[in-house]
Amino acid sequence: MRSRVCVALVLIALTISGCAEVTTPEVQTSEGLNALFMGHSFFRPIAQGLPFHAGLAGIDGHEQVSVFAGGANGAPLALWNNAAKRAEIQAVLDGGDVELFGMTYEGTYPTTEGYERWIGYALQRNPDTRFFIGLPWSDFPAEVDGSTYAQSWLEAHEGWWHDFVESIRALFPGVEIFCIPYGRSALELRNLLEVGALPDVETLSGAADEAIFTDAKGHAGGILKALARLVWLEAIYGVDLRTYEYDPGYTVDLKDIAQRIMDEHDPRFDSTVR
Numbered sequence: 001m002r003s004r005v006c007v008a009l010v011l012i013a014l015t016i017s018g019c020a021e022v023t024t025p026e027v028q029t030s031e032g033l034n035a036l037f038m039g040h041s042f043f044r045p046i047a048q049g050l051p052f053h054a055g056l057a058g059i060d061g062h063e064q065v066s067v068f069a070g071g072a073n074g075a076p077l078a079l080w081n082n083a084a085k086r087a088e089i090q091a092v093l094d095g096g097d098v099e100l101f102g103m104t105y106e107g108t109y110p111t112t113e114g115y116e117r118w119i120g121y122a123l124q125r126n127p128d129t130r131f132f133i134g135l136p137w138s139d140f141p142a143e144v145d146g147s148t149y150a151q152s153w154l155e156a157h158e159g160w161w162h163d164f165v166e167s168i169r170a171l172f173p174g175v176e177i178f179c180i181p182y183g184r185s186a187l188e189l190r191n192l193l194e195v196g197a198l199p200d201v202e203t204l205s206g207a208a209d210e211a212i213f214t215d216a217k218g219h220a221g222g223i224l225k226a227l228a229r230l231v232w233l234e235a236i237y238g239v240d241l242r243t244y245e246y247d248p249g250y251t252v253d254l255k256d257i258a259q260r261i262m263d264e265h266d267p268r269f270d271s272t273v274r
Contacts, residue, residue: 028104031065032062033236036092039104040074042136045220046182049229050236056246057239065092069205076107077114089118094126100236102132102180123175130176132236132271133165139218142204146194150187157181162269164238178271180235184261185227186212187223192252198223198248230258235265238274 032054034218037047054062067081067089068074079085090099101122103115117148127243138153141267169177172176190211192198205213208221218226226248233239241259248254262270 003052028229032059033100034097035064035100035102036066036089036098037064037102038067038074038079038089039102039134040068040072040078040106040136041070041219042139042183043074044068045102046134046228046232049225050232053229053246054237055235057233057237057244059237059239068094072106072108074104075109075114076103076118077109077111078106078265080114080117082149092123093122096125098126098129100130100132102134104134104136105199107175112164112171116171119168119172119175119177120240123172128179130271130273132178132180134180134232135161135166135183137183137218137224137239138247140216141186141213141218142216143254146190150191153183153187162266164209165269176272178235179269180232182228182231182235183263185258186218186224188223188257188261198252200252223254224248227254227258230254231261234258234262235271235274 020222027029035050037043039047044066047064051062051064054138067085069079069085072078073082079089093101101118108127111178119131135157138149141149144152165177165179169175189201190204193201193204193212201212201221202210205211205215206221208214210222211221213219214221230241230244230248233244234241240261244255246255
């Protein structure tokens with residue numbers, strides 16, 4: 001991912017319907033999905049964690065196939081243009097049973113062309129396929145201060161990202177296309193680190209168990225992977241992370257942060273079945 005990916009979240013207020021007796025709506029489904037994921041190195045380790053969490057959360061029958069390529073090569077259009085990768089992905093779609101198809105964003109390929117090609121092909125094989133675009137964090141995090149890093153990500157999303165998703169939706173009326181703001185995970189962790197509220201890591205970049213990122217490019221350290229995977233779990237399966245019986249193993253409450261990220265995501269761009 002050569003260029004910075006900047007995304008913003010529009011804050012929303014969750015509402016809980018109430019009467020004399022307040023009940024909590026059941027949003028989690030216990031039925032797993034047959035999924036296909038494709039992307040780059042800011043996407044791959046997050047996708048790899050979903051089977052574990054789906055199983056632990058009681059999601060029965062989750063299955064997935066993943067196809068990846070490094071950097072810009074993991075963009076949808078790049079994978080379409082790569083004969084070998086294209087054949088590999090199409091072979092999965094040709095089975096006609098892919099229920100969820102997840103892709104990423106990479107700024108070297110800023111148009112909708114790659115998404116159009118893959119969505120069109122997938123719908124020919126299964127017209128009921130649902131789609132999402134996972135929104136990664138910005139690369140080269142150390143090149144700007146934490147405030148700038150967060151603000152640019154958020155403002156860009158508010159300014160253009162949802163318009164981008166809407167432009168894809170307009171080409172496929174009636175098809176579910178949602179997005180997952182898992183890139184916000186990096187912003188949240190960096191903000192905590194800079195105010196001294198992230199005792200679980202020692203630095204911005206370094207060893208995977210000591211830093212948010214493992215290198216200057218911005219590949220995820222252990223804590224960033226852990227948080228982003230929780231965001232995916234809530235975004236795809238609607239698992240209430242505050243009651244999810246899993247201990248990420250960190251002092252900071254990653255489940256609460258992930259739940260807040262999804263609570264504050266514009267619901268117009270959430271999955272309709274989560």
